[in-house]
Amino acid sequence: xxxxxxxxxxxERTAIYSSPPAPPPPAxxxxxERTVTYAQHTxxxxxxxxxxxxxxxxxxxxxxxxxxxxxxxxxxxxxxxRPGSNLSRDPSDPENRFVTAGQISGSRTPPxxxxxxxxxxxxxxxxxxxxxxxxxxxxxxGRPIWIYALGGSVGVALVAAVLWAxxxxxxxxxxxxxxxxxxxxxxxxxPPKSTPTKSSTSIGPLPRYTGKASPVVGRVPxxxxxxxxxxxxxxxxxxxxxxVKGTYGFNTRQYVQVxxxxxxxxxxxxxxxxxxxxxxxxxxxxxxxxxxxxxxxSFFPDDNKVKKIAQQPIKVGDQTGRLIAYSLTxxxxxxxxxxxxxxxxxxxxxxxxxxxxxxxxxxxPDIRTVMNQIRLVNQ
Numbered sequence: 001x002x003x004x005x006x007x008x009x010x011x012e013r014t015a016i017y018s019s020p021p022a023p024p025p026p027a028x029x030x031x032x033e034r035t036v037t038y039a040q041h042t043x044x045x046x047x048x049x050x051x052x053x054x055x056x057x058x059x060x061x062x063x064x065x066x067x068x069x070x071x072x073x074x075x076x077x078x079x080x081x082r083p084g085s086n087l088s089r090d091p092s093d094p095e096n097r098f099v100t101a102g103q104i105s106g107s108r109t110p111p112x113x114x115x116x117x118x119x120x121x122x123x124x125x126x127x128x129x130x131x132x133x134x135x136x137x138x139x140x141x142g143r144p145i146w147i148y149a150l151g152g153s154v155g156v157a158l159v160a161a162v163l164w165a166x167x168x169x170x171x172x173x174x175x176x177x178x179x180x181x182x183x184x185x186x187x188x189x190x191p192p193k194s195t196p197t198k199s200s201t202s203i204g205p206l207p208r209y210t211g212k213a214s215p216v217v218g219r220v221p222x223x224x225x226x227x228x229x230x231x232x233x234x235x236x237x238x239x240x241x242x243x244v245k246g247t248y249g250f251n252t253r254q255y256v257q258v259x260x261x262x263x264x265x266x267x268x269x270x271x272x273x274x275x276x277x278x279x280x281x282x283x284x285x286x287x288x289x290x291x292x293x294x295x296x297x298s299f300f301p302d303d304n305k306v307k308k309i310a311q312q313p314i315k316v317g318d319q320t321g322r323l324i325a326y327s328l329t330x331x332x333x334x335x336x337x338x339x340x341x342x343x344x345x346x347x348x349x350x351x352x353x354x355x356x357x358x359x360x361x362x363x364x365p366d367i368r369t370v371m372n373q374i375r376l377v378n379q
């Protein structure tokens with residue numbers, strides 16, 4: 001078949017374009033329907049599953065549907081003023097369309113104020129009731145960790161303080177004493193050993209005083225006592241007054257005046273009846289003590305004191321006796337006292353009392369002379 005001429009081709013093209021236009025393809029669902037559908041679904045979801053709608057929500061005015069795309073534009077093309085229109089295509093791939101949240105919501109996207117209200121309604125003040133309410137309540141009811149740290153520190157400090165008090169402090173027990181300290185403590189706490197008082201064996205006999213004794217010029221009998229004593233010469237004198245017994249309490253008296261109203265004396269006589277309860281033939285010391293006590297009260301100042309300086313047993317014939325010597329001191333005078341008690345076989349012993357003041361120490365040897373020359377009357 002021969003090709004058509006140019007005139008025929010032109011006439012054919014004219015006929016084609018002059019034919020009635022073909023009907024347009026059906027347009028896709030407009031964005032309004034999509035927006036209404038998703039908006040209603042979101043609203044139903046929030047009302048049914050999240051929180052009940054409030055009066056504020058029902059009072060909101062209806063959202064106006066933006067006008068559809070103008071005729072002549074391809075379906076799905078966003079006009080320039082629509083929100084999110086600049087996100088309808090991937091800039092790196094213009095041919096690949098993707099769907100955005102703006103396209104899904106369309107013009108029904110709530111304004112920012114409404115979005116904030118919905119967020120607060122779903123995830124705001126009541127968020128704890130939808131989430132971890134119990135966990136949050138447990139956390140709120142707890143205590144800050146620093147409280148436990150502080151309590152632990154205080155507990156450790158108290159334990160340390162108690163340990164220190166019982167181990168090294170005021171409540172600590174004493175260290176085990178060493179042997180040396182234990183011995184010292186025992187010696188300190190032990191009752192002191194009683195130092196033996198000077199007994200009859202710890203004090204010696206009558207000392208031998210230096211000097212020359214007075215001569216013996218006779219005997220002085222004492223029938224009442226059952227003995228006789230030597231009569232001394234030299235400065236000694238025999239007191240022959242009848243008042244001797246009543247004045248001195250003895251039967252015989254020899255004396256030497258060494259100062260005004262102060263005498264050395266030798267006296268003899270039986271034990272006073274008032275002291276008879278102290279007499280024991282085998283223990284004459286109590287009797288001697290009582291005789292010395294009476295002499296101190298009668299012949300010396302009241303402030304006098306005595307100290308035993310000698311004692312010894314004596315023998316007179318076939319009888320026994322005892323001598324005790326004392327050193328007497330007072331504020332005004334001193335003296336040496338020697339007292340002898342002799343068993344005579346009678347009811348009471350015989351007593352010989354010798355006193356030598358410190359002013360006449362040369363007469364001290366005469367004490368031994370008297371002791372050695374006492375005689376019983378019957379012998």
